[in-house]
Amino acid sequence: MEKGTSDHSKPDRQSTGEDPLNTLFKHASSRPAPSVTDRRAVHDAVHEEWLQVTAWRRWRHRAIGFSAAAAVVLAVTLLLLDIGGQAGRPEATEMARVVKISGPVRVIAEDAGGAGAALAIGTPVYVAQTLRTGGESGISLRLANGLSLRVDEHSELDLIDDHSVKLLSGRVYVDTGTGGVGSPSRGGFELLTARGTVWHVGTQYMVRMDGARLAVSVRRGAVQFLGVEDEASALVVSVGQEVSVTGRGGPKVSVTDTHGDQWQWAEELGPGFALDGRSMDEFLAWVARETGLELKYRSSAAKQAAEQTALHGTVDLPAREALDIVIMSTDLAAEIEDGVIEISVRP
Amino acid sequence: MAIHQDDKRLVKRMLAGNEGAFAQFFDDYFSRLYRFALTRLSGDGEAARDVVQQAMTKAVRKLHSYRGEAALFTWLCVICRNEVTDWRRKNASYRENVVLVEDRPEVQGAIDAFNASALDHPADEFQRREAARLIHVALDSIPANYGNALEWKYIEGHSVKEIARRLDVSPEAAQSLLARAKRAFREVYSTLAETVMTSRVQQRSS
Numbered sequence: 001m002e003k004g005t006s007d008h009s010k011p012d013r014q015s016t017g018e019d020p021l022n023t024l025f026k027h028a029s030s031r032p033a034p035s036v037t038d039r040r041a042v043h044d045a046v047h048e049e050w051l052q053v054t055a056w057r058r059w060r061h062r063a064i065g066f067s068a069a070a071a072v073v074l075a076v077t078l079l080l081l082d083i084g085g086q087a088g089r090p091e092a093t094e095m096a097r098v099v100k101i102s103g104p105v106r107v108i109a110e111d112a113g114g115a116g117a118a119l120a121i122g123t124p125v126y127v128a129q130t131l132r133t134g135g136e137s138g139i140s141l142r143l144a145n146g147l148s149l150r151v152d153e154h155s156e157l158d159l160i161d162d163h164s165v166k167l168l169s170g171r172v173y174v175d176t177g178t179g180g181v182g183s184p185s186r187g188g189f190e191l192l193t194a195r196g197t198v199w200h201v202g203t204q205y206m207v208r209m210d211g212a213r214l215a216v217s218v219r220r221g222a223v224q225f226l227g228v229e230d231e232a233s234a235l236v237v238s239v240g241q242e243v244s245v246t247g248r249g250g251p252k253v254s255v256t257d258t259h260g261d262q263w264q265w266a267e268e269l270g271p272g273f274a275l276d277g278r279s280m281d282e283f284l285a286w287v288a289r290e291t292g293l294e295l296k297y298r299s300s301a302a303k304q305a306a307e308q309t310a311l312h313g314t315v316d317l318p319a320r321e322a323l324d325i326v327i328m329s330t331d332l333a334a335e336i337e338d339g340v341i342e343i344s345v346r347p
Numbered sequence: 348m349a350i351h352q353d354d355k356r357l358v359k360r361m362l363a364g365n366e367g368a369f370a371q372f373f374d375d376y377f378s379r380l381y382r383f384a385l386t387r388l389s390g391d392g393e394a395a396r397d398v399v400q401q402a403m404t405k406a407v408r409k410l411h412s413y414r415g416e417a418a419l420f421t422w423l424c425v426i427c428r429n430e431v432t433d434w435r436r437k438n439a440s441y442r443e444n445v446v447l448v449e450d451r452p453e454v455q456g457a458i459d460a461f462n463a464s465a466l467d468h469p470a471d472e473f474q475r476r477e478a479a480r481l482i483h484v485a486l487d488s489i490p491a492n493y494g495n496a497l498e499w500k501y502i503e504g505h506s507v508k509e510i511a512r513r514l515d516v517s518p519e520a521a522q523s524l525l526a527r528a529k530r531a532f533r534e535v536y537s538t539l540a541e542t543v544m545t546s547r548v549q550q551r552s553s
Contacts, residue, residue, distance in 0.1 A: 021501050021529060021532070022501060024478070024536075025497075025501035027479045027482070028501075028502055029502065030498060030502050030503060031378075031483045031486060031487070031494075031498060032382055032385060032483075033381075034377070034378060034381045034392070034395075034396060035392075038381075038396040039377065039378075041396070041400070042377060042399060042400045042403065043373055043377070045400050045404060046403040046407060047369065047373075049404045049407050049408065050361065053362075053407050053410065054361075054362065054363075226408075
């Protein structure tokens with residue numbers, strides 16, 4: 001057999017004095033390589049994902065470790081704990097500030113053994129604390145990145161770090177704000193539950209944890225949901241959809257309303273709207289966002305009037321109530337029907 | 348079943364949040380997966396980049412499920428192949444169905460275990476282009492530093508001294524690594540080539 005002419009099936013192992021791979025590789029060129037730009041882009045995206053995965057795992061280990069340790073230590077140290085929470089805690093990392101609060105809401109430090117301190121508007125909450133709302137209560141928080149996190153009554157929420165929380169029970173609502181965008185690959189806000197994890201993609205959504213049942217309802221934009229049963233496949237849940245997970249089977253996606261009674265509590269906890277220097281059409285856009293309603297102008301004249309109407313003052317009311325009051329001071333009228341706010345010029 | 352201890356250790360370090368382990372993982376597998384996808388997407392670099400990004404992202408999410416029963420690269424290729432299929436489905440206009448010899452289960456197993464026997468079948472019809480492609484596949488199927496060292500030596504013509512410098516090892520260590528790399532390459536390449544020939548003989552007879 002003449003080497004290098006007809007047989008490329010295997011590198012020749014016979015001893016001929018020449019390295020047989022030299023002959024074989026004569027037919028080969030360098031392997032194609034991805035560009036530096038592609039390499040960098042993929043590296044960054046995969047690295048972000050890896051950071052998310054490892055952060056989540058670290059948190060789980062910490063939580064398990066903490067639970068085990070707490071069971072042993074609690075009995076002998078309960079009386080020594082600083083129940084006051086954040087006071088005297090120089091290493092604490094601020095996670096968010098209280099924007100609105102109603103009824104009794106307590107914050108419990110990681111080492112407070114179940115008791116806690118009351119919160120007030122403007123006070124910070126810290127990483128590693130737990131928020132607990134009682135009956136007829138709720139709290140609205142604003143994170144440093146502008147994200148609005150609202151917690152309904154009878155809810156419990158662990159503040160994991162500055163961009164992730166775990167809903168233990170009850171109901172939360174997340175509004176990323178008009179400019180907010182987050183995703184697993186961008187290190188955005190992460191909402192963990194015992195049944196899965198939710199990442200937003202510039203959106204408003206609500207997460208309910210009722211015993212073993214988890215439901216994620218999307219009002220605007222979309223979220224990615226990653227169930228704990230199948231960590232390989234993230235599910236994208238879009239506007240008007242709800243994904244629910246119970247103890248049995250995989251996640252189920254159904255249709256849900258983007259406005260109405262189930263969202264009412266979140267509207268009531270919504271931050272007020274600073275009117276000063278803003279136009280009526282900006283205010284109306286805020287109302288639409290807060291209520292989940294679609295904004296329509298009956299005519300171009302109505303739209304023009306809204307754009308040209310400057311507002312003054314501050315209104316610290318839920319969006320619908322604010323609309324009723326503010327619109328009376330303008331030449332416009334609003335009518336709400338079938339999920340639409342229609343704005344017209346008052347006759 | 349052999350357990351791939353080195354790969355398992357790498358994954359364990361990654362799961363523990365070790366940045367060095369992530370860097371090793373990315374350096375070892377990104378380019379190889381890129382070529383794996385590129386071949387199956389008719390050389391569409393943009394599609395290959397997207398597919399590999401998706402595959403590696405999924406892989407890091409699933410790392411905890413890696414048991415070491417297959418080589419990490421084989422495991423990654425399974426994920427990447429699924430992503431290629433998904434990409435083709437989503438891009439309906441892309442109708443080409445690429446079937447490659449290295450996708451066959453028996454070849455996968457042989458590559459994975461490095462236990463193929465060298466057979467001396469003649470291969471008169473074996474085309475140079477296919478040989479060149481299989482060389483790339485074989486280089487990507489062996490450990491990354493083996494593939495790189497062979498490419499530097501036999502394709503780019505670098506000296507052992509230069510290869511040692513690139514690998515940050517002594518010339519003696521580089522020589523030893525090259526010897527191991529050649530052995531691994533021979534086994535994988537022989538398996539691939541043999542499968543190609545067998546396949547052609549079957550096609551002719553049918």
